[in-house]
Structure formats: structure tokens, C-alpha cells
Amino acid sequence: MEHQTAIDGRSPVMVARLSRRGFLAGAAASAGAALLAACGNSGAATNASTPTTAAGATTPASNVPAATTARAATAPIGATTAASAPPLMTQAGAPDMPKAYIGLFKDNSVAVFDTMTNKVLTTIPIPTGPHGLVLTPDGKTIYISSDGATVVSIIDTATDKVTGNIEVGQAPHGLAITPDGKTLLVAGFGTNRVMLIDTATNTVTGQVAVPQPHNLAISPDGTTAYVAAQQPGATALAILSIAEKKQTGSIPLEKTPRALNLDAKGKQLYFTLAGVDAVQVLDVARNNVTGQIAVGASPHHPLITATGEYGLVVSQGPGELSIWSPDTNSLTGTVKVGTMPHWIAASSDGDTAYVTNEASNDLTIVNVETRKVVATVPIGNAPRKIVLQPGMIMQPAASPAASATTVPAASAITAAPATAAANGVTIASFAFAPQSITVAPGQTVTWTNKDSVAHTVTDDKGAWDSKTLAVGATFQQRFDQAGTFTYHCAIHPFMTGTVVVKG
Numbered sequence: 451m452e453h454q455t456a457i458d459g460r461s462p463v464m465v466a467r468l469s470r471r472g473f474l475a476g477a478a479a480s481a482g483a484a485l486l487a488a489c490g491n492s493g494a495a496t497n498a499s500t501p502t503t504a505a506g507a508t509t510p511a512s513n514v515p516a517a518t519t520a521r522a523a524t525a526p527i528g529a530t531t532a533a534s535a536p537p538l539m540t541q542a543g544a545p546d547m548p549k550a551y552i553g554l555f556k557d558n559s560v561a562v563f564d565t566m567t568n569k570v571l572t573t574i575p576i577p578t579g580p581h582g583l584v585l586t587p588d589g590k591t592i593y594i595s596s597d598g599a600t601v602v603s604i605i606d607t608a609t610d611k612v613t614g615n616i617e618v619g620q621a622p623h624g625l626a627i628t629p630d631g632k633t634l635l636v637a638g639f640g641t642n643r644v645m646l647i648d649t650a651t652n653t654v655t656g657q658v659a660v661p662q663p664h665n666l667a668i669s670p671d672g673t674t675a676y677v678a679a680q681q682p683g684a685t686a687l688a689i690l691s692i693a694e695k696k697q698t699g700s701i702p703l704e705k706t707p708r709a710l711n712l713d714a715k716g717k718q719l720y721f722t723l724a725g726v727d728a729v730q731v732l733d734v735a736r737n738n739v740t741g742q743i744a745v746g747a748s749p750h751h752p753l754i755t756a757t758g759e760y761g762l763v764v765s766q767g768p769g770e771l772s773i774w775s776p777d778t779n780s781l782t783g784t785v786k787v788g789t790m791p792h793w794i795a796a797s798s799d800g801d802t803a804y805v806t807n808e809a810s811n812d813l814t815i816v817n818v819e820t821r822k823v824v825a826t827v828p829i830g831n832a833p834r835k836i837v838l839q840p841g842m843i844m845q846p847a848a849s850p851a852a853s854a855t856t857v858p859a860a861s862a863i864t865a866a867p868a869t870a871a872a873n874g875v876t877i878a879s880f881a882f883a884p885q886s887i888t889v890a891p892g893q894t895v896t897w898t899n900k901d902s903v904a905h906t907v908t909d910d911k912g913a914w915d916s917k918t919l920a921v922g923a924t925f926q927q928r929f930d931q932a933g934t935f936t937y938h939c940a941i942h943p944f945m946t947g948t949v950v951v952k953g
């Protein structure tokens with residue numbers, strides 16, 4: 451039973467002590483570093499070496515993916531099967547063969563993926579914590595934020611090289627770009643503001659105060675931005691006028707908004723909430739939620755294809771892509787994808803979807819029409835955001851054989867002990883309960899993940915960290931010194947909690 455959760459090989463308790471004495475100044479202190487550490491897929495057992503482990507509660511993180519056996523399907527060169535309709539893309543200079551760009555959160559790089567061969571062409575190093583990712587409508591420029599740094603990197607898709615960095619302040623999260631490509635919006639999670647950047651000069655031209663903005667979406671007419679504000683106690687969709695560079699409205703939410711997108715006409719806004727297993731449908735004209743589309747546990751990124759034909763969302767719990775009709779908001783199909791799917795990019799014609807699977811380190815390519823998996827392709831460590839250049843995808847139609855792609859088996863879940871440990875904190879519905887716990891000096895707190903997705907328990911000051919805590923797993927931390935210690939989930943920073951030590 452000599453498990454040691456490791457920060458530099460020391461036990462968390464020891465690290466906590468060292469940190470309090472100031473010996474670890476800066477160690478793992480940045481949110482980004484913590485986030486990276488938290489996402490380590492080492493399957494590390496999450497047991498502080500405390501003497502109170504009689505329950506044997508520690509279970510190894512189980513989100514190390516089952517081997518992905520499917521090989522990339524290779525499209526035949528010169529395949530013409532999809533050529534019956536012209537590409538929807540009309541901008542001059544649109545690439546013939548679209549490339550996808552994928553932020554690899556644990557590799558601190560962007561993978562460049564060739565949709566013709568389903569191969570990674572190259573990877574582009576960027577600063578710590580690739581987060582928000584957008585492509586200009588002409589397909590020529592990538593913007594990607596790094597949440598462990600203070601910049602948005604600019605990548606030229608002709609050369610696939612970084613051509614510049616824009617300073618935006620601490621922990622930038624989501625990005626969005628206007629349909630004319632002229633204005634880039636940056637959600638400054640760490641600076642509580644949304645910045646507007648003129649893409650002609652790549653300079654910040656304005657900012658709007660929004661508490662902990664995470665993801666954002668822009669209306670098809672380019673006038674309005676909707677921002678998922680995640681600050682606990684102030685969760686809302688903030689509505690911004692892009693021309694006026696100011697907030698014009700707010701839709702308060704009881705739960706934390708995650709990701710959002712509008713339909714092709716800008717009449718409905720679809721968004722997901724932490725702890726709600728349904729896509730929310732907002733009537734834009736009335737600014738109220740008029741419906742829900744029930745899907746699998748922990749839905750994340752909703753997306754409407756450019757044609758307006760399909761609504762798509764990934765559910766992280768079961769590892770599914772769900773498809774609905776934006777006309778009726780009724781579900782029309784569900785496709786099994788990889789583990790912990792995160793984001794979706796759809797082809798210009800809307801018929802092919804690329805899904806990143808953060809915990810199985812691969813990309814699932816789905817034929818949306820037939821609802822079949824075309825290919826599953828290893829892509830790098832912790833793929834999150836993805837964008838796809840406009841143009842015609844030369845994927846072959848899904849073959850029956852390909853649809854038999856191995857889907858990772860449901861992760862082996864080791865049930866947590868049924869009896870709540872003394873000083874126990876339960877993680878469920880994207881929250882720590884109790885949110886604040888009080889213990890005496892020398893006591894150990896046990897966190898149990900009873901949610902549908904992995905989380906972390908991470909000291910705000912970086913002194914200790916559970917790293918990725920799989921579904922069903924527990925983490926223990928002993929507190930020797932009196933004081934108030936705040937912590938968060940590094941994967942979902944809006945999840946916060948407090949340990950008060952007094953005696």
C-alpha cells in the first residue's frame with residue numbers, strides 16, 4: 451500500500467507541508483500546470499499515504515483507454531464519389547483538401563490532420579494548455595489560446611507555422627470569430643473579460659467585463675456574442691453587442707454553462723450545462739429556454755452543421771455523438787465514439803463529423819447521414835478542440851466494415867465504498883458536496899467521484915493534486931495545519947470547494 455500520488459515523488463501531505471513553508475514557491479502553481487498535471491493519464495492511484503486507508507478505497511484511475519484497434523481508413527486518391535455537389539465554400543483560395551487542426555492539451559501542440567489520408571501531417575508546438583481554437587472563414591489562419599499561458603497563437607495554414615502571438619492576459623479559454631473573419635473574441639477566464647481582437651492587425655481593440663467567461667458563440671449575422679459565464683454564483687449566458695463592444699443582456703442560469711452554438715438562422719441557441727444530461731434550447735428572440743433535448747450523460751459541445759441540417763452533441767459519460775434535427779429538436783440518432791469526447795468539427799456539407807476523444811487520444815470520423823463510424827484515428831495526447839477547413843471531404847462513404855470500429859469498452863469502474871467515509875466529500879453533477887468541509891488538524895478528507903465523468907481535486911495553490919480522478923475513484927488528503935484551503939477541479943475550474951481546518 452505504498453501508493454504515492456506524486457508531485458515530484460513526494461507524498462501530497464509532504465508537499466503540502468513544504469508548500470506552506472514556502473519551499474515550493476511556484477511549483478505547479480499556475481492553473482495551467484495544475485491542469486496539465488491533473489490530466490495526466492498515468493492512471494496514478496490517487497491515494498495519499500495516510501494511515502487511514504482501512505477501507506482500501508483507492509482505485510486506480512481507469513480512463514486509460516482500451517487499445518484502439520481501428521486503423522485509419524485511407525481514402526482512395528482521386529476518389530470522386532463525393533463530387534456530385536460543389537463545395538459550399540465560396541471564398542477565393544479555399545483549400546481543395548481540407549485539413550483539420552486539433553489542440554492536443556497534454557502535448558502542448560496542434561496536430562495538423564489531412565482529411566484525405568486520415569493522417570497527422572505535423573504537430574505545431576504552442577504554449578501550455580491549448581484551449582480555444584478557431585479558423586478564419588477563408589481557412590487560412592488559425593487562432594489558438596493557451597490557458598496555462600497568456601497568449602493566443604496565430605498559425606498560417608499555408609505553412610503550418612506559428613506566425614505570431616497576441617498577449618491577452620492570464621488563462622484565456624474559448625475563442626470565436628465573426629462570420630466575416632474580422633473580429634476574434636477571446637474569453638479571458640483568468641481576467642474576467644471578453645476581448646475583441648481586430649484580425650487585420652491582431653491587436654485587442656476592446657474588452658467587456660464578464661465573470662469567468664469560458665466558451666462563446668457568435669450569431670450568424672455577426673452582431674451578437676453569447677458567452678458562457680462560469681463564475682460560481684454568477685453563472686449566466688452574457689449577451690454582447692460586438693459592434694458596440696458592450697454587454698447588452700444576460701440570461702441567469704442555475705447551473706454552469708459549458709459550450710454553446712447557434713443554429714444556421716440564428717433563431718435557436720443550443721447550450722449545455724454541467725450536471726444536466728440534455729441540450730438546452732434557447733429561443734433567441736425571447737431569450738428563454740424553450741426546450742431540452744435529452745442525451746447521454748455529461749453533454750459538452752453542441753454544434754449545428756453549416757447547412758443547418760443536423761444538430762450534433764457529444765456526451766462525455768457514454769462516449770456518444772448524438773444527432774438531432776434543428777427543425778424539430780428531436781433526436782434522430784446516436785453514434786458511439788471514443789472515451790470522453792470533447793469537441794466536434796463538421797464538414798462544409800455537414801455530412802462528416804470529426805469528434806475528438808480526450809481520454810482515448812483519438813479522433814472518431816462519423817458519417818452523419820448514415821450514422822456510422824468511418825474511422826478512428828490515434829491523434830496525440832488529450833485532443834480537445836478541433837476545427838476543419840472549408841471544402842469537400844473526400845472520405846469514402848462509410849463501409850460496413852469500418853462501422854465495426856472498436857469502441858473502447860466501458861471503462862472498468864470500481865465502485866466506491868458504499869459507506870461515506872468520515873470527512874467525505876462527494877463529487878456529483880459537477881460539484882463538490884459539501885462545498886465546504888471542516889476538519890480538525892491531522893484529519894484526512896476523502897473525495898469520491900460519483901459523477902459520470904472524471905474530475906480532479908486540486909489545491910488552488912498547487913500544494914496537492916489528485917490528478918485525474920476517474921469515475922468511482924477516491925482521493926485522500928491529510929490536513930495538519932489549521933487554516934482555510936480552497937481547491938478546484940482542474941478540468942472544470944468552475945468546480946470549487948473549501949477545506950477548513952480548525953481544532
Ligand SMILES: [Cu+2]
Pocket residue numbers: 880904905906939940941942945
Ligand atoms: Cu471536474
